[in-house]
Amino acid sequence: MKTIYLIGAAFITLAWCGCSKEGRLDFVDSNAPAPMQISDVKVEATPGGGILTYKLPADQNLAYVKAVYEIQKGVFREAKSSKYTDTLRLVGFGDELSHNVKIYSVAANEKESDPVIVEVTPKTPPVKTVFKSAVFKETFGGVNVAIANPFKADLAIVILKDTTGNNNWVTVRTFYTAATVGDFAARGFEARPQKFAMYIRDRWNNKSDTVIKTLTPKPExxxxxxxxxxxxxxxxxxxxxxxxxxxxxxxxxxxxxxxxxxxxxxxxxxxxxxxxxxxxxxxxxxxxxxxxxxxxxxxxxxxxxxxxxxxxxxxxxxxxxxxxxxxxxxxxxxxxxxxxxxxxxxxxxxxxxxxxxxxxxxxxxxxxxxxxxxxxxxxxxxxxxxxxxxxxxx
The missing domain is CATH 2.60.120.260 (Galactose-binding domain-like)
Incomplete structure (x- = not known):
């Protein structure tokens, strides 16, 4: 019986070693070179972003493609796409300026090719277009903001009040929305002339201009x-x-x-x-x-x-x-x-x-x-x- 147990234990050990070795077959070659660059990059501007399409290199070392870009001074984002697609989507720009985008081919060992640099000039971002068409006015018991958000952007509608009349601004309500239309109100204010302000912020902390108005809430x-x-x-x-x-x-x-x-x-x-x-x-x-x-x-x-x-x-x-x-x-x-x-x-x-x-x-x-x-x-x-x-x- 002892011999049978020993043979069984030896079999289990061999099976475990076999599985362990098989698990190591899919290894990352740290000595593999960086893959070749992508080519033929085309840029399509979108509101607050862009869509990049390109030709993938015929390189077995390629694992994915990465774009690195600056959306605000000192604030960088990355966009990644696998080797099975030829498209990168960029988001997060808060302006319509020209931005340099560096595109890297990346291997499984994270070695990167030299970057391909393209310029992306995004269309007006939603945080600005929504602000431009927003209606900010008095309403019963407070102030009201009505917006149209056709791109369903994730936005924060921020309403502030001057608490002293000397530009001491305090946020009184923030509304979060991704709906195509919105109608928001901050209430609980006396029916007398007061200074209110409003701006819009997106999820990358891009901000619109700020509108300041003296409004008189209607009694309610x-x-x-x-x-x-x-x-x-x-x-x-x-x-x-x-x-x-x-x-x-x-x-x-x-x-x-x-x-x-x-x-x-x-x-x-x-x-x-x-x-x-x-x-x-x-x-x-x-x-x-x-x-x-x-x-x-x-x-x-x-x-x-x-x-x-x-x-x-x-x-x-x-x-x-x-x-x-x-x-x-x-x-x-x-x-x-x-x-x-x-x-x-x-x-x-x-x-x-x-x-x-x-x-x-x-x-x-x-x-x-x-x-x-x-x-x-x-x-x-x-x-x-x-x-x-x-x-x-x-």
């Missing part, structure tokens, strides 16, 4: 919800997921369950009606999403319309209602369904998604929310809370 209050009540009209959505998910949860502010949910068997579109109990000149409103299962997913409300009336027809028809706005819930990251960032969650669940009116609506007492689309539910609609802002009309 959160409309007290103590007079709100549901108004159930014919054709309104009445079936609930559970009796505990009733419409009053939209405004009762209870910390343990602030959630409205229609039935799982319901269909879209569907609508509910709220009696504010007084006539209100609306400036904006907030929708809060349920964080666990319905934040940019599930039955979270995505697209909807808001209607107003002062004398709704008791038959539930639409003739007495006026469309106040069509809305889609902003997702700051612009990530696809199933993906979200901490900024997304904070915006939708903690701060509340903001909605504004392109045209100031007339004062109304009754509101009707028509749900058109959720994120992934065929019919159920879930809303955590609604808050309305503006002025009460005596």
């Amino acid at each position: 209050i959160e409309i007290p919800s103590d007079t709100y009540k549901k108004l159930v009209l014919p054709t309104d959505q009445v079936a609930l997921a559970d009796p505990g998910y009733n419409m009053e949860n939209l405004w009762n502010g209870l910390p343990d369950r602030r959630l409205y949910a229609s039935s799982n068997a319901s269909s879209l579109p569907q609508w509910i009606t709220i009696d504010l109990g007084k006539k209100v000149l609306l400036s904006r409103f907030k929708q809060y999403m349920e964080q666990n299962d319905h934040c940019y997913t599930g039955s979270g409300l995505k697209t909807f319309e808001l209607y107003g009336s002062n004398a709704p027809n008791p038959d539930g028809s639409w003739a007495s209602w006026k469309l106040l706005g069509e809305f889609t819930t902003l997702k700051p990251s612009n990530l696809p369904l199933g993906q979200k960032t901490n900024e997304d969650i904070n915006y939708a669940c903690n701060l509340g998604a903001d909605f504004y009116f392109t045209t100031q609506p007339e004062a109304v007492r009754y509101l009707r929310i028509k749900s058109l689309e959720t994120y992934s539910s065929p019919g159920q609609v879930v809303i955590m809370e609604l808050k309305f802002f503006g002025q009460i009309i005596p």
